[in-house]
Amino acid sequence: MALRSIWNGTIAFAGVFVPIKVHSATEDKTVHFHEVHQDDGARIEHKRICPKEDKEVPYKEVVKGYEVSEGKYAVLEKEELDAAAGAQSRLIEIEEFVCADDIDPVFFDKTYYLGSQDTGKDAYRLLHDALDKAGRAGIGRWVFHNREYLVALRAIDDVLALNTMRFHDELVSVKDLELSTPSRKPSSRELEMAGQLVESLQADFKPEQYEDTYRERLLEYIDAKAKGKVSSLPKRDEATDPGDLMAALEASISAGS
Amino acid sequence: MPRALWSGSLSFGLVNVPVQLVSAVRDLDLHFHQLHEKDKVPIEMQRWCSEEDKEVPYEAITRSYELDSGKEVIVTDEDLEAVEPRKTRTIDIEQFVEVEDIDPIYFDHPYWLVPAGDDEGATRAYRLLLGVMEQSDRAALGRFVMRAKEHLAIVRARDGALSLTTMRFHDEVRATKDVASASGKSTKPAKEELDAAVDLIEALGADWDPDKHDDQYRKRLQKVVNKKRKGQKVEAPEQRDEPDAVPDLMAALEQSLKDARKKAKA
Numbered sequence: 001m002a003l004r005s006i007w008n009g010t011i012a013f014a015g016v017f018v019p020i021k022v023h024s025a026t027e028d029k030t031v032h033f034h035e036v037h038q039d040d041g042a043r044i045e046h047k048r049i050c051p052k053e054d055k056e057v058p059y060k061e062v063v064k065g066y067e068v069s070e071g072k073y074a075v076l077e078k079e080e081l082d083a084a085a086g087a088q089s090r091l092i093e094i095e096e097f098v099c100a101d102d103i104d105p106v107f108f109d110k111t112y113y114l115g116s117q118d119t120g121k122d123a124y125r126l127l128h129d130a131l132d133k134a135g136r137a138g139i140g141r142w143v144f145h146n147r148e149y150l151v152a153l154r155a156i157d158d159v160l161a162l163n164t165m166r167f168h169d170e171l172v173s174v175k176d177l178e179l180s181t182p183s184r185k186p187s188s189r190e191l192e193m194a195g196q197l198v199e200s201l202q203a204d205f206k207p208e209q210y211e212d213t214y215r216e217r218l219l220e221y222i223d224a225k226a227k228g229k230v231s232s233l234p235k236r237d238e239a240t241d242p243g244d245l246m247a248a249l250e251a252s253i254s255a256g257s
Numbered sequence: 258m259p260r261a262l263w264s265g266s267l268s269f270g271l272v273n274v275p276v277q278l279v280s281a282v283r284d285l286d287l288h289f290h291q292l293h294e295k296d297k298v299p300i301e302m303q304r305w306c307s308e309e310d311k312e313v314p315y316e317a318i319t320r321s322y323e324l325d326s327g328k329e330v331i332v333t334d335e336d337l338e339a340v341e342p343r344k345t346r347t348i349d350i351e352q353f354v355e356v357e358d359i360d361p362i363y364f365d366h367p368y369w370l371v372p373a374g375d376d377e378g379a380t381r382a383y384r385l386l387l388g389v390m391e392q393s394d395r396a397a398l399g400r401f402v403m404r405a406k407e408h409l410a411i412v413r414a415r416d417g418a419l420s421l422t423t424m425r426f427h428d429e430v431r432a433t434k435d436v437a438s439a440s441g442k443s444t445k446p447a448k449e450e451l452d453a454a455v456d457l458i459e460a461l462g463a464d465w466d467p468d469k470h471d472d473q474y475r476k477r478l479q480k481v482v483n484k485k486r487k488g489q490k491v492e493a494p495e496q497r498d499e500p501d502a503v504p505d506l507m508a509a510l511e512q513s514l515k516d517a518r519k520k521a522k523a
Contacts, residue, residue, distance in 0.1 A: 003431070003435050003436060013461065013513075014457060014461060014513035014514075014516065014517055015509050015512060015513040015516070016457075016506070016509050016510060016513055017509075021437075023431075023436060024431070025362055025430065025431055026362065026425055026429055026430055026431065027429055027431065028429060029426065029428060029429050030406075031322065033320035033321060033322055033332060034320065034321050034322075034323065034329070035304065035318050035319075035320060036318070036319055036320065036321045036329070036331065037306040037308070037309070037313050037317060037318065037319075038317045038318065038319045039306075039317065040306065040308050040309070041321065041329070041331060042306050042307050042308035042309070043307045044304045044305065044306065044307070044313060044318060045304070045305045045306075045307050046302050046303070046304060046305075047302070047303045047304075047305050048291065048300045048301075048302065049300065049301045049302070049303050050293040050295075050296065050298055050300065050301075051298060051299075051301050052293070052296050052298045053293075053296070057293050057300055061293060061294045061295065062291045062292070062293065062294065062300060063291075063292050063293075063294045064289040064290070064291065064292070065289060065290045065291075065292040065297065065299070066287065066289055066290075066482045066485070067290060068482075068486050073290060073292055073297055073299075074482060074485040074486050075292065075294075075297065075485075076289070076481065076482070076485060079491075079492075080481050080485065080491040081478075081481070083477070083481055083491050083492060084474060084477040084478035084480075084481050085474065085477075086473065086474065086477065094461075095461075096461050096462070096463040097458045097459075097461050097462050097463065098462070098463055098464065098465035099464075099465065101357070102464070102465040103465050104415065105359075105361040105364045105367075105422065106281060106282075106364075106367040106415070106420070106422070107467060108361040108362075108364060111361070111362045113431070113433060113436045114436075115436045115437040115438070116437050116438060116439035121439035121444050122439075122444050122446070122506055123506050124438070124439045124444075125438075125439045125440065125444040125445065125446055126446040126450055126451065126454050126506065127454065128438070129445075129446055129451055129454075130446075130451055130454035130455045130457075130458055131458065133451065133455050134455050134458045134459060136458055136459075136462065138458075139463075139465075139470070141473075147474050148472075148473055148474040149474075150470050150472070156360060156362065156433060157433040157434075158433060158434075158436075158438045158440050159433045159436045159438045160438075161362070163361065165470075166282060167285075167467075167470065167471065167472040167475075168467040168468050168470070169285060169471075169472075170282050170283055170284075170285055170472075171281060171282055171283075171367075171467075172259055172279070172280065172281045172282065172283055172369065173416075174369070174415070174416040174417055174418045176258055176259070177258050177279070177369055177371050177418060178258045178371065179371055179372065179417075179418055180372055180374070180375035180380050181380055181384070182377050182380040182381040182384055183377060184377075184381065185381075185384060186381055186384050186385040186388055190385055191385065191388055191389055191392070194272075194385050194386065194388075194389040195389050195392065195393060197269065197270050197272075197389075198269075198353045198389055198390075198393050198395055199353075199393075201269070201270075201350070201351070201352050201353050202352070202353050202354075202395070203352040203353070203354055204354065204355075204358065205354040205355065205358040205359050205398070207363060207426075207427035207430070208427045210398075210409050210424075210426060210427065211426065212407070212409075212426040212428075212429075213342075213407060214340070214342060214402075214406055214407035215426075217340045217342075218337075218340050221336065221339065221340045222322050222324075222330050222332060222336075223324075225330055225332075225336065226324060226328065226330045230336075230339070245272065245378065245381060245382055245385065248270065248271040248272045248273075249270070249271075249272060251270075251271045252269075252270025252271040252272060253270070255270070255271070
């Protein structure tokens with residue numbers, strides 16, 4: 001199945017240009033609902049109402065306002081918002097290449113796959129293979145939907161992928177947390193036992209092992225309801241407090257072996 | 258510290274670590290209101306029934322799910338409760354995996370886990386799990402329920418605390434094989450081309466330093482807002498042209514490499 005492209009443009013670094021198209025790499029499968037009126041099951045519509053005139057406002061009469069003080073707004077025109085987006089361009093400019101493994105995953109926001117264009121296939125392949133060989137990710141800027149993103153360009157499998165990135169000040173640092181510490185550190189015996197427990201639960205990461213069971217249950221339930229038969233579902237137990245750490249560790253290990 | 262979004266316990270084997278979940282990201286975006294152009298009054302969103310053409314109070318609203326057939330099924334709060342996973346207060350660790358084996362494409366929203374309270378038992382159990390994960394360089398995979406939805410999550414040691422990230426499920430990540438990747442014999446780069454490209458990448462190599470990349474968009478938007486506040490005019494930038502694909506890739510690489518080396522020397 002061919003993927004729909006959401007943007008077309010060119011990767012640029014140091015005088016090298018690679019034409020690409022952008023595809024979403026992920027799709028949200030959360031079950032979404034429509035709002036309906038309880039009385040008649042009819043769809044709910046959201047209407048924009050001007051409270052002063054108490055009447056509906058057509059979309060073309062809506063402007064964006066920034067609240068500068070309580071109840072006071074500065075109106076921003078479309079051209080002014082465009083000014084903030086940065087120079088509109090069809091270029092993704094790569095400024096530098098960093099070790100791909102040095103970027104903690106918390107920085108990665110959304111992932112996109114880059115497809116090659118009919119022209120510049122050689123350049124696409126070369127950039128992919130070189131990134132893969134160097135183990136590096138390109139860091140650059142991308143203007144998409146009127147907003148500039150920090151992006152990381154890297155090789156995944158056989159394709160180039162682009163990640164939009166969170167900015168450093170958007171991340172909550174460990175220094176912002178209140179981490180209470182115990183008066184006594186875990187003993188080496190406890191650490192050793194916990195290590196054994198970790199080892200006993202060791203496995204390779206196989207994403208297809210994990211199904212969204214909640215989504216499955218919800219869709220099954222809806223299906224059953226549509227057919228007029230709804231079944232009840234079993235309950236599960238709650239966990240208890242930590243209690244005796246050492247005893248719990250020992251019990252867990254003997255239960256596992 | 259950010260507000261706790263969830264509290265419960267992290268459980269592995271028979272060990273339970275009481276924890277609280279806080280977001281690891283903060284929203285710094287500038288937010289705008291929709292205004293009516295004529296009178297600059299903030300727009301109100303009202304819910305109207307499409308059949309009766311009248312406003313519907315929030316309590317009189319329920320939800321429906323549209324089946325593939327187009328048929329709609331009403332789903333009430335009670336229906337959602339019936340499927341809601343029961344185990345709502347535990348993060349159940351099922352396995353320990355290598356962090357490097359998980360491509361970041363699976364990572365969704367990052368959170369921090371902090372010990373719930375300063376109780377000795379809770380904080381020691383927290384330190385123990387943190388210590389053993391730091392030692393083994395492994396991450397814990399588990400499931401937990403937040404806002405009535407079950408999430409797959411990865412818990413790992415990061416900067417001396419436990420970090421939790423919700424994960425995308427495998428069927429939410431698209432296969433790379435559907436992407437045009439120009440792979441094949443005819444496009445396979447020659448060794449000298451690949452070496453030159455790797456050299457160029459290395460010449461443009463830098464350490465990953467997140468602090469040096471600021472959100473220019475947010476800064477510019479803030480400037481625009483500040484100017485507006487003072488009643489100044491804001492001008493839009495010009496459009497730029499798109500370059501053509503480079504016909505002679507090798508020549509471009511060599512030139513770029515020369516330039517990059519010159520720059521590095523200077």
